[in-house]
Amino acid sequence: MSIRMLSLATLLCLLFTAGVTLAQTESTPESSDAMTTPADATQLSDEPETEIVGSVSFADRIRSGGNTMFFLGLCSLAALSCFLERLARLRRSVVTPIGLRDQAMKLWQNKQYAQLSALCDKHPSSLSSILKAFVRHRHCPALELSALAGDIAGRDMRQHLQRAYPIAIVATLAPLLGLLGTVIGMIESFEVVSVVGSMGDASVLAGSISKALVTTAAGLIIAVPALAFYHYIKGRTVALTLLLEEDVNEVLTTWFMTLEDEDKASDSEGQVTDAG
Numbered sequence: 001m002s003i004r005m006l007s008l009a010t011l012l013c014l015l016f017t018a019g020v021t022l023a024q025t026e027s028t029p030e031s032s033d034a035m036t037t038p039a040d041a042t043q044l045s046d047e048p049e050t051e052i053v054g055s056v057s058f059a060d061r062i063r064s065g066g067n068t069m070f071f072l073g074l075c076s077l078a079a080l081s082c083f084l085e086r087l088a089r090l091r092r093s094v095v096t097p098i099g100l101r102d103q104a105m106k107l108w109q110n111k112q113y114a115q116l117s118a119l120c121d122k123h124p125s126s127l128s129s130i131l132k133a134f135v136r137h138r139h140c141p142a143l144e145l146s147a148l149a150g151d152i153a154g155r156d157m158r159q160h161l162q163r164a165y166p167i168a169i170v171a172t173l174a175p176l177l178g179l180l181g182t183v184i185g186m187i188e189s190f191e192v193v194s195v196v197g198s199m200g201d202a203s204v205l206a207g208s209i210s211k212a213l214v215t216t217a218a219g220l221i222i223a224v225p226a227l228a229f230y231h232y233i234k235g236r237t238v239a240l241t242l243l244l245e246e247d248v249n250e251v252l253t254t255w256f257m258t259l260e261d262e263d264k265a266s267d268s269e270g271q272v273t274d275a276g
Contacts, residue, residue, distance in 0.1 A: 062218075064211040064214055065218060066184070069215060072181075072219060072222055075226075076222045079171070079222070082164065083226075090233065092243065093123075095126045095157075095240040096126065096247050100119070100120075100127055100128065100131075104116055104120070104131050105251065105254060108255055127248070129156070130251075133145075133152060138256075141256075145252065146252055153248065157237060160237050161233075161237050164233040167229050170226045171230055175219045178220065179215075179219065182215050182216045185209075186208075188212075189208025193208075
């Protein structure tokens with residue numbers, strides 16, 4: 001009996017010892033993982049801090065874009081200079097000055113054609129060119145003068161709009177240049193990876209790709225304002241064209257069509273008198 005109890009106790013001790021040993025062997029990787037996990041977390045937490053401390057400056061990012069950034073810079077300067085030139089030149093005083101129509105109508109009613117031409121020379125604009133043409137061809141029918149005014153106004157306003165075309169060209173060309181720079185950068189990045197011989201180090205590829213994407217971002221940054229500038233200038237040109245059309249129609253109606261109606265009325269009265 002005592003021998004059986006002793007054997008059972010010995011077996012239980014062996015099982016307990018084996019269980020403790022097995023538990024220790026299973027807990028050792030967990031403890032090592034638990035020990036390494038804080039270290040890894042510390043290392044991971046340190047890496048962003050290192051990137052933040054050593055962040056790339058704006059000038060370095062521009063230089064990392066390569067030669068494409070030079071052409072994008074030229075495009076941005078061209079668009080900005082053209083926009084500023086249009087802001088300075090495309091004014092109402094260049095198209096239809098305020099008060100010129102009323103002054104010209106008074107001189108026309110008094111038949112002071114020389115003074116009217118001098119007034120137009122004093123205020124050079126699209127409206128003054130049309131008024132001078134009216135004075136030179138004042139004996140022509142109103143329909144011919146209307147066609148003449150349309151030709152002069154259309155020519156001047158097309159010239160104003162054509163001077164804004166470089167802005168539209170930059171808005172179209174800048175994203176394409178940026179995409180070209182990105183493609184070139186991607187080719188160079190994969191060449192670097194092929195030289196290294198392994199894709200295991202992702203930092204090599206990531207750094208090259210980030211540099212390649214700089215040109216795309218720069219192209220979009222240039223294209224979006226350039227497109228807005230072009231549509232603003234286009235809308236301003238259309239608005240001034242409508243004002244010019246309104247003034248020209250008023251002049252035609254007052255100067256020529258009214259005179260034609262009076263001539264027709266006088267002719268009809270003369271015919272009635274002759275018939276009587």
